[in-house]
Amino acid sequence: MRIAVMGAAGRMGKALIEAVCQAEGVKLSAAVVQPGSSLVGADAGELAGVGKLDVRLVEKLSDAKDDFDLLIDFTSPETTMSNLDFCAAHGKKIVIGTTGLSDNQTQHLAECAKQTAVMFAPNMSVGVNVCFKVLDLVARTLGDDYDIEVIETHHRHKVDSPSGTALRLGEVVADALGRDLKECAVYGREGQTGARTQKEIGFETIRAGDVVGDHTVLFATEGERIEITHKASSRMTFAKGAVRAATWLAEQPSGQFDMQDVLGLR
């Protein structure tokens, strides 16, 4: 399968190029950087630090239209939406890792998945996806007696908060307890907030240094606390998951999927 990587110069873009090179049965055939970038025409492998691959960086996905079967996109919501339209219109499959999508953008993604195969997950690591599964059991077992807080830490460059993973962790717990996250989420606390309400799910965001991605879900009650924590120490964890997802998605004609499908955890 021929894979194109969008946002090749980004933190994830470079990791994705390396992961595609390491995987069997897939080949990097195109890589896209920002229009007007001084990198246009340079070698994608040299950019990613994996040696020459003879794949020249292009500045528009349309420049590589005939050169790929599946796109991996970890960029920004606007760029991802535009690429999604392109993929749906041209019969290309797409793996999306971009976070911070609005409700409208998420709905649009579901529409496009009627035309092509779309895999979207806010976290492609196996570990986080196992945590999603475990959390469902933990939340159902503990019930409403435990206060629930989601705490996440990321590098100083991250532009969206809370992280997509933190929001999904909150959704999993809210679903398990029959709550609507839109109604029970509390984002940060400051000033005279009053005492905590029983059913709220709190989110705390930390941005500092070079942290790749830490997430904790805390369940606390009188007498005990449970913390379920995942810490990513390399972006290759996400990149390898995305390539695994790409290989899996190759067999799907259309539809919307996530890592739970890829890992057989649904």
Ligand SMILES: NC(=O)C1=CN([C@@H]2O[C@H](COP(=O)(O)OP(=O)(O)OC[C@H]3O[C@@H](n4cnc5c(N)ncnc54)[C@H](OP(=O)(O)O)[C@@H]3O)[C@@H](O)[C@H]2O)C=CC1
């Ligand atoms: N699902 C998952 O497992 C993970 C998801 N993510 C998500 O992936 C996204 C990217 O993260 P990260 O790699 O750290 O961010 P970066 O800012 O390092 O990378 C994004 C890249 O996309 C480029 N880009 C944006 N628009 C275009 C465009 N129109 N054409 C070509 N290139 C474009 C940017 O270029 P420029 O800088 O010039 O604007 C940049 O190089 C975020 O939403 C993040 O949350 C991150 C890790 C794991």
Ligand SMILES: O=C(O)C1=N[C@H](C(=O)O)C[C@H](O)C1
């Ligand atoms: O921006 C990042 O870096 C990450 N973003 C994802 C998110 O928002 O959940 C996943 C990972 O934690 C790294």
